[in-house]
Amino acid sequence: KEGTIKRRLARRMAATDSGDYLDYFYALEKNPEEYENLLRDLTIKVSRFFRNRHIFQVLYNEVLPDIVNNKTRQNDKTLRIWGPGCAFGEEIYSVTITLLEYLKKTKKRVDDYDMSIFGTDIDEQALSKAKLGIYDKKAVRNVKKEILDAYFIMKGEHFQLIDSIKNLVNFTRDNLTSEKHISPPSGVIANYDLILCRNTLIYFSADLQQRAFLNFIRSLNPRGYLVLGSSESIPKDFKDYFILTNLKDKIYKFRGQGQGGSEQ
Structure with a gap:
């Protein structure tokens, strides 16, 4: 660009x-x-809640069921999600709401899981706004009324997320292309079940994209998922690490580091 x-x-x-x-x-x-x-x-921030709604439908109907069912079979109560380049938080909050709606549908209790959900960005001011969780009408125009009523409080001309949603998401400053870490600084460990990084990599050079994907394969749980933007793709050096599960929505399943080529 x-x-x-x-x-x-x-x-x-x-x-x-x-x-x-x-x-x-x-x-x-x-x-x-x-x-x-x-x-x-320079950090482009164009987002809103449930942008490209069909992606969240795929997460709800296919990706999250696979993640949660695998966890159930392994008696694993952790759920870890990372949204790098989160900007003002609309997308990572949308994923969180989608997860809660799925758990509610399947009659699973949120308290039964050890959830770690992270939104990271290099822009401190954007992160401050994300932590507040207050948005204008334009940001929530794609939100269904029942979701708006359940998870937002009207504050004058703005909409504020309820505390139970805000408290689930941790926002921290982080450089996606850093060579010095394998997960967000507050993440303690990696093993993310889902990484949602849409429409961020298109602004990176080929070298920076390589660094980002190296961090992705180091940070993903085996059988975890990576979601990219519609015009983004996996660099050829990393293609063997992933299985494309949804071409339209650029959703990939991680094979695990042992299944790919040699580590970059």
């Missing part, structure tokens, strides 16, 4: 009265806060 990046960079140059790229470089050197301003502008 070179054009998008150039437009956003030009906006920061105008805001700092920089005549050219060299001027802006000096502005960055003189003002460390401008790094954060640039970072916020």
Whole structure:
């Protein structure tokens, strides 16, 4: 998305009265806060609750049943979900609501599971908003009325998530492409049953995508799932690690590290 990046960079140059790229470089050197301003502008945040609703239907009808049934067979009560590049939290909260709705349908108790749900991003301000869980009408326009009534409270012109949902999701600053860790810093261990990373990787170079996928295969539970955006795909070096289970919605099942090629 070179054009998008150039437009956003030009906006920061105008805001700092920089005549050219060299001027802006000096502005960055003189003002460390401008790094954060640039970072916020370059990290594209376009989301809403239940964006591309059919994906959440597949999660509800196919992915979550497979995960939970496997856990039941293994007498494993942990459920671990990671949403890297979570921005303001709409998507990771949507997954959490979908999980709770599935557990309710199958008459399973939330308290019977040790849930670890993480949303991570490099933008501290976005994470602060995600933790508040307050959204405008545009963000919830895809939410069904029964879900809106069950999980949100009307606050003037805004909608606030109920505490029982907010308390299930942990938000923390993290760089998806970092080479220094194998899971979010607050995650303690990896073994994620589901990683939802949609429409983030398209803004990464090939090298950064390689780093991200290395972290994915290190962080996923064997038989765990990875969900990508519609225009994203798995780099060829990592294809053997995954089985494509849903082409339309880019849902992949992890084979386990022992099933792929040699670790990158």
